[in-house]
Amino acid sequence: MPVSRTSRETIYVNTFPSKERNVILKEDRYLEIMNPESKNIFRAGILQHYVNRPIEMERMCLAEFATYFDYLSREKAKDPNDLTRVGRFQEEEDENLDEDDNNYYFENEQLARVETNTGEDDDVSDTVEIASNSKLIKLKNNDGYVKKRNKCKILRYKRYNRIKDPENYYRVEIMLFH
Numbered sequence: 001m002p003v004s005r006t007s008r009e010t011i012y013v014n015t016f017p018s019k020e021r022n023v024i025l026k027e028d029r030y031l032e033i034m035n036p037e038s039k040n041i042f043r044a045g046i047l048q049h050y051v052n053r054p055i056e057m058e059r060m061c062l063a064e065f066a067t068y069f070d071y072l073s074r075e076k077a078k079d080p081n082d083l084t085r086v087g088r089f090q091e092e093e094d095e096n097l098d099e100d101d102n103n104y105y106f107e108n109e110q111l112a113r114v115e116t117n118t119g120e121d122d123d124v125s126d127t128v129e130i131a132s133n134s135k136l137i138k139l140k141n142n143d144g145y146v147k148k149r150n151k152c153k154i155l156r157y158k159r160y161n162r163i164k165d166p167e168n169y170y171r172v173e174i175m176l177f178h
Contacts (some may be wrong), residue, residue: 008151008152008153008154009154010153010154010155010156011066011067011153011155012156012157013046013066013155013156013157013176014045014047015157015171015175015176016158017168017171024042024043024045025041026041026042026043046066049071049146050062050065052140052141052143053139053140053146054137054138054139054140057137061176061177062175062177063177065146066155067152067153067155068148068152068153069137069146069147069148070146070147071145071146072146072147073144073145074144077136077144135147157172157176158172160172
C-alpha cells in the first residue's frame, strides 16, 4: 500500500558531472547474448534520448524534453495494444546489443552530441497516429519514440548552492535550460 499519492508524475534528471553519474546495467538476458568484447552494457536513459531528439526539437531544452514527453521503446511502439501505456525513459531495451554507443559524456556543446549511425527502423513509420490524436515522434539513430504528454511531469534534479558551488550550479542550469 503506497504511503502517499500525487496527481502528477515526477522525473529525475541526473545532473551530476558526467564522471560522477551512476548508470544502470542492461538486464542479464541481454548481457548473456552480447559479444563479450562489447562496451555497450548500459541502458540508455533520458540524456541519451535527448541527444537523439529529432531536428524539429533541436531548440528544445533538456528540462522541457524530460517533462513534456514520455519515452517509448521501439518494441512498445510496434505493439498497438501498448500505445496507451507509455514506458519511462529508463525502460529502453536495446536490440542492437553490440553497438558501442555508451560513450556519452554530457558537458559542453549541447551535451557533447554523439552521432551514431545504427540504420533505419522500417517496421514502424516515423510518425504513428494514436486514437487520442497524439503522435509518436521518432528519435534519431533508431533510439525509439517520444509521445507528448497532456500534463507535464515535475522535474527533479541535483541542485547545487549558487554561493558555495557556483561552477556546478551554473553547469546544471545550462545543462537543463539552455
